[in-house]
Amino acid sequence: MELSDAYIQSFIQPRNELLLEMEAFAEEHHVPIMQLAGIDALNQLLRIQNPSKILEIGTAIGYSAIRMAEALPYVQIVTIERDQDRVARAKAYIKRSTVSDRITVIEGDALEVDDEAINTTFDAVFIDAAKGQYQRFFEKYAPLVKSGGVLYIDNMYMHGLSDLELKDVPRRKRTMIRNLKNFTDWIMQHPDYTSAFLPVGDGLLLCLKR
Secondary structure: OOOOHHHHHOOOOOOOHHHHHHHHHHHHHOOOOOOHHHHHHHHHHHHHHOOOEEEEEOOOOOHHHHHHHHHOOOOEEEEEEOOHHHHHHHHHHHHHOOOHHHEEEEEOOOOOOOHHHHOOOEEEEEEOOOHHHHHHHHHHHHHHEEEEEEEEEOOOOHHHHHHOOHHHOOHHHHHHHHHHHHHHHHHHOOOOEEEEEEOOOOOEEEEEEO
16 A cells, blocks of 8 residues: 555644744754654554653754644653754754743763763663664563553664565665664564554554563
């Protein structure tokens, strides 16, 4: 089933001026943020789950953190980003939002951040950072997720690259796609998680912790 862009766009939720400004900045400066259909689907899933605490790996400019906080009026979000410029911009955008009191930005490499700096458990984790490191992110932060919690992982499709034979992937991206494919095989067979792929946005993986 192939859906037209116009049909998909008809389901996109309206956004406020700050979010539209962030979307324009991301497009102009090539900052990867979640696709509109993907973030709408993620937020609807989060509304159903109704987590009280979310950990986000990969803040970028704070777009998805703000979107999640706006969708869930009582959620607390901790988000990690290693790029200093993006951290500064994310903090500035978050400060201008109506949800700044519920989002905490931690600057640092998510693979190196001390768990004591976080010092809590989460109902959900959203991973949207370096695609070639997904398994390492998962292994580091899944222990912080409560039983019955969910890990949401974006960009599993990688704009179609994940669907190609490795030999057909551009050479500079082969290691990343190889790691992503290995992670997919690993998590789909993991005895502690029930996982499913949703073909929305750039591909969203849901991993329910048993």
